[in-house]
Amino acid sequence: MSSTVKVVIPTPLRQYVANRDVVELRADSVGAAIGSLVREFAELRRHLYADDGRLRNFVNIYVNEEDIRYLQKESTPLRDGDTVSIVPSIAGGGMSMVEMLAAKRKDVLAPHEIKRYSRHLILPEVGMQGQLALKQSSALIVGAGGLGNPLAQYLAAAGVGRLGVVDFDVVDLTNLQRQVLYSTKDVGRPKLQALKERLEAINPNVEVKTYETRLTSENALGILTEYDVVIDGTDNFPTRYLVNDACVLLGKPNVYGSIFRFEGQASVFWSAKGPCYRCLYAEPPPPGLVPSCAEGGVLGVLPGIVGSIQAVEALKVLLGKGDLLVGRLLVFDALRMKFRELRLRKNPDCPVCGPNATIKELIDYEAFCGLRDPSEQVGEEFQITVDELREKVADDHGVVLLDVREPMEWEIAHLDRAILMPVAQVPARVNELSTADDIVVYCKTGVRSARITNFLRELGFRKVKNLVGGIDAWAETVDPDMPRY
Amino acid sequence: MTIVLRTEHVRAIEAHARKTYPEECCGLLLGRSAGSKRVDEPRPATNVAETNRERRYVIDPRAIFSVDHELRGTGREILGFYHSHPDHPAQPSAFDEAQATWPGYSYVILSIVDGNPAGLRSWVLEKEGGRFRPETLSTAEV
Numbered sequence: 330m331s332s333t334v335k336v337v338i339p340t341p342l343r344q345y346v347a348n349r350d351v352v353e354l355r356a357d358s359v360g361a362a363i364g365s366l367v368r369e370f371a372e373l374r375r376h377l378y379a380d381d382g383r384l385r386n387f388v389n390i391y392v393n394e395e396d397i398r399y400l401q402k403e404s405t406p407l408r409d410g411d412t413v414s415i416v417p418s419i420a421g422g423g424m425s426m427v428e429m430l431a432a433k434r435k436d437v438l439a440p441h442e443i444k445r446y447s448r449h450l451i452l453p454e455v456g457m458q459g460q461l462a463l464k465q466s467s468a469l470i471v472g473a474g475g476l477g478n479p480l481a482q483y484l485a486a487a488g489v490g491r492l493g494v495v496d497f498d499v500v501d502l503t504n505l506q507r508q509v510l511y512s513t514k515d516v517g518r519p520k521l522q523a524l525k526e527r528l529e530a531i532n533p534n535v536e537v538k539t540y541e542t543r544l545t546s547e548n549a550l551g552i553l554t555e556y557d558v559v560i561d562g563t564d565n566f567p568t569r570y571l572v573n574d575a576c577v578l579l580g581k582p583n584v585y586g587s588i589f590r591f592e593g594q595a596s597v598f599w600s601a602k603g604p605c606y607r608c609l610y611a612e613p614p615p616p617g618l619v620p621s622c623a624e625g626g627v628l629g630v631l632p633g634i635v636g637s638i639q640a641v642e643a644l645k646v647l648l649g650k651g652d653l654l655v656g657r658l659l660v661f662d663a664l665r666m667k668f669r670e671l672r673l674r675k676n677p678d679c680p681v682c683g684p685n686a687t688i689k690e691l692i693d694y695e696a697f698c699g700l701r702d703p704s705e706q707v708g709e710e711f712q713i714t715v716d717e718l719r720e721k722v723a724d725d726h727g728v729v730l731l732d733v734r735e736p737m738e739w740e741i742a743h744l745d746r747a748i749l750m751p752v753a754q755v756p757a758r759v760n761e762l763s764t765a766d767d768i769v770v771y772c773k774t775g776v777r778s779a780r781i782t783n784f785l786r787e788l789g790f791r792k793v794k795n796l797v798g799g800i801d802a803w804a805e806t807v808d809p810d811m812p813r814y
Numbered sequence: 815m816t817i818v819l820r821t822e823h824v825r826a827i828e829a830h831a832r833k834t835y836p837e838e839c840c841g842l843l844l845g846r847s848a849g850s851k852r853v854d855e856p857r858p859a860t861n862v863a864e865t866n867r868e869r870r871y872v873i874d875p876r877a878i879f880s881v882d883h884e885l886r887g888t889g890r891e892i893l894g895f896y897h898s899h900p901d902h903p904a905q906p907s908a909f910d911e912a913q914a915t916w917p918g919y920s921y922v923i924l925s926i927v928d929g930n931p932a933g934l935r936s937w938v939l940e941k942e943g944g945r946f947r948p949e950t951l952s953t954a955e956v
Contacts, residue, residue, distance in 0.1 A: 422863070
């Protein structure tokens with residue numbers, strides 16, 4: 330029942346339709362005609378349709394002599410012999426960026442947005458102008474974990490126009506104690522998928538862009554450059570240095586936060602106005618010295634507080650209001666319920682933001698943080714698998730099991746007849762061990778114990794082995810009744 | 815690609831810009847494209863921007879539609895568009911860049927300062943990235 334119609338192609342689009350100025354096709358409506366056109370000439374699609382699947386607003390469509398906006402839009406019916414014309418909109422002018430933003434803003438805050446943000450709008454420090462500034466602005470959140478959750482939640486609710494989030498993890502049961510945007514049914518789902526849903530439910534006016542990838546030296550500048558402010562919600566040193574250096578190179582403010590056990594820190598590193606993270610810590614601590622949250626634990630509420638402080642600072646950056654945490658390190662102790670403030674100074678010898686900076690591009694941050702340190706790797710002959718250990722324990726009661734985890738971890742679960750000797754105590758208590766014994770060192774996953782295995786070998790222990798996969802692997806394959814954490 | 819305008823076309827665009835100053839003028843550039851774009855007629859259009867015509871222009875799509883209709887099958891085509899920047903340089907503004915979306919067309923900008931023409935340049939959009947780059951504009955006597 331379709332009609333045969335002609336579609337007239339404007340000059341700039343002819344290159345995508347084999348240089349024809351008219352394409353004849355069969356369709357019964359304008360929408361169907363354009364749809365069939367872009368199916369046949371795929372390159373045309375992005376010129377006619379926006380990402381949301383709607384016709385671009387600078388594309389006008391006419392049927393014969395009439396603009397379809399005054400007919401039935403894309404459902405306008407077509408009859409045999411009709412001519413559909415694609416007509417470009419041409420507009421522009423000498424407006425400056427400020428004038429352009431003003432013009433855009435004019436009709437941008439819809440009545441429902443005015444109502445939504447009314448508690449902001451009546452603040453003199455925000456007002457219509459500030460709220461429009463937020464709508465025009467963008468923020469990148471690196472990490473969708475404990476800090477990223479409250480950050481994303483509050484920035485979306487506050488009406489920051491475009492939010493980017495970088496993460497590559499899936500929701501784990503151990504996350505739910507502090508990552509409050511995820512629910513039990515989200516376990517196993519990619520974090521960004523669950524997060525995007527939540528943020529769009531909180532505020533559909535916000536554009537949420539997700540980057541399901543690890544932030545690397547290769548992709549960092551390209552991602553960060555798209556945003557007005559960068560917020561560091563990471564939990565590891567390589568990414569923290571990477572975010573810092575990329576922000577310095579791009580001149581972007583970096584809203585920093587970190588958490589451990591009951592203590593949190595926050596600051597704003599902005600090399601144009603103050604110190605950067607490297608001015609504070611020129612080099613990362615040796616691997617293993619500073620335990621991660623997985624190793625050391627963290628109070629579930631703590632990231633809620635630190636992430637909220639970061640959200641406040643990010644909004645202040647975007648609004649250009651208030652005194653930022655530039656040059657100040659805020660330290661929060663939840664056990665004592667105290668905030669302290671440390672003054673930070675710009676290091677004149679800073680290798681990335683100082684006047685004689687030596688770092689002009691992103692480097693290999695894994696190597697910089699010593700994570701490719703060979704001392705982490707244990708030779709094949711000094712490894713033992715959980716299955717081998719099970720046989721060894723069954724045959725031979727002489728094996729010494731050395732548990733190098735923390736006492737709290739020991740309380741959750743440990744191997745029978747093991748000795749508890751936390752990593753930090755090993756050097757002082759090494760005389761409790763005999764080089765004549767068969768020793769198997771274990772921790773939760775095999776990383777800390779690998780370091781201790783190598784340490785003992787250097788002291789002359791020859792019969793020491795590292796348990797691959799740690800007690801976690803033991804619980805998984807040997808003893809399913811053992812709790813995992 | 816190069817765009818070629820005859821001296822008389824440049825004069826006509828300048829006259830149009832003087833007439834509408836301090837508002838922006840705009841129009842279409844018609845001609846043939848073969849190796850270079852040879853303009854044979856600048857066709858003035860009405861600036862139908864509803865507000866702030868000193869700083870912005872909109873060409874009525876109906877005007878473009880009817881010219882396109884008129885030229886169909888003649889070998890002549892719309893090569894691009896011109897507009898004036900009153901008291902601004904002949905460079906695309908951020909607003910031009912945000913609004914212009916058609917790679918392939920020439921965007922000729924005439925700067926007019928205190929009512930006097932002060933520079934004429936042509937720009938084309940890159941196919942990827944939506945940025946303007948300058949296009950060679952030459953004027954021919956005939």
